[in-house]
Amino acid sequence: MEPILKTENLWKMYRTGRMEVPALRGVSISILPGEFVSIMGPSGCGKSTLLHVIGGLAQATSGRVLLDGNDLTEMSDAARTLLRRHKVGFVFQRFNLLPTLDTYHNIALAQHIHGNGFDPHRFEAVASLLGLSERLRHKPSELSGGEQQRVALARAIISEPKIVLADEPTGNLDTKSSETVLALLRQLNKDLGQTIVMITHNPEAATYGDRVLHMRDGMVVNGSAAHS
């Protein structure tokens, strides 16, 4: 089976003054369609940078990123924007919902940007799956952290992306909400076959994935099967 995501000797350098600091140092990973992969590692090890690069938010300094057959490293900014729109769904630690919009519009916004028009059946299915049907008219400030993250999750999957990239999705949640969100991610993966890459430094959260990649100092040091 062809991997949905593959990186080859991926480097990302950040310039701080005259110094060039490597955030990624030759990362090579491969993720198959339908996989749920957790990436673990200490703060500053390059997890988020890797997520930004494989999601097309940042450009790699060298190496290759192949997402669904598209080489992101050769793409223009506009082309990567288009690829994000159609193939990537992001979930962030701080939810990043638009505070002025209610749940309904936060989710519908992704469909609007996607450009294929509003699909009420898909919307209803996602809202129902994530338990948001009763909270559609509430603004983020009126929702709990767990609810906000569920809205963010709905927004990420509403346009049926090829891959969902979750950056510490439980980092701002209490234990109960974390379990709910992780269970939902697991359910999306199992029931819908959604490919998910999740960054976490919570070993317990990492076990929800099929396998865990460990990062240190900008490199993937080893991979292991997760033990749910």
Add this chain to the structure above:
Amino acid sequence: MIGHMIVQNTLHRPVRTFITVIAVAVEVTLVIMVVGLTSGLLSDSAKRTEGVGADIMVQPPSASIFMAFSGAPMPIAIGDKLQQLEYVQAVAPVLVQFNSVNGLDIVYGIQPETFRSVSGGFVLHDGTELRDSNDILVDDVYARAKKIKVGRTLHILEHDFHVAGIVEHGKGARLFVLMSTLQEMSGAHDKASVFFIKCDRSDHTAAAADEVRELLPHYEVRPLKDYISLMTSSNLPGLGAFINVMIGIAVAIGFLVTFLSMYTTIIERTREIGVLKSLGASKTYIVEIILSETTLLCFAGVVTGVGLSYLTRIILLKVFPSLPILITVKWIFLAGLIAILGGLLGATYPAWLASRKDPVEALAYE
């Protein structure tokens, strides 16, 4: 979707929205009122001059069409020569004086008989015509504005006049005194500022004008029907420039406020812009959001500004009832267009900045 988003954005920060809308409204009001006042004054003056009922007016060489700006260099004896011309029925010399005490007014010094022969005479609302050297006639608009009654003393041009009568407005000036009195006061003995000519038939106006031009080469000979079209701001030295400067200041206010408002907005919404980018929003999409929001704010400002203009006019007319303020659909439209274009121009740079934000940096913005 974008519509809903921008409405929610404007409601999210009501004070910012209010200030921007008010700034645009002030801009629109300033444009409408400056143009309305100047064109109102000009139009009112032109209509009143036309209302004298003459067919031709004669002024000294190079005289301004704005009679208040011309002196009195024409010998009154010219009137006798004009009267001899074939197509001329009546000639009325008028000495024009500008009064700046208790307001800005033009005073006509007239000879009642000749002025009546050209204008058909005043319609008296109260009192009598001019009889005594200290008599003054005021029109009904002026009388209402200044609460003047017949028999009262009116102090203008450093002189106490006795209000002899109140006449219907629309005969050149709002204040009329005997020409001899005004000549005496201004030291312009046997002089006139303008001659109003009534032709024997209105279709002889062109021929009569040619006769006058032949008799008085270099003098300004203007058929009255052309007069209104000449009474524009561009014919008054400096007025066009003044209006342009005022419009420029108004546009600068709108531009700067919109610029600052949208600039602070995009700073405040940096993370939201990062979110939109992570969702795959293009640069054009982000520019569209910012400019749509600006258009909405400017439109609200324009509507408020038009309302504010009418309110200002009502208030001004309460205080200065004789002040002519001409609010036209053309200038409402133009002021609105200027405000929206100025606002969009002010929002262009913030919109461009927003569209160029790095998504990773934007998402990390605190």
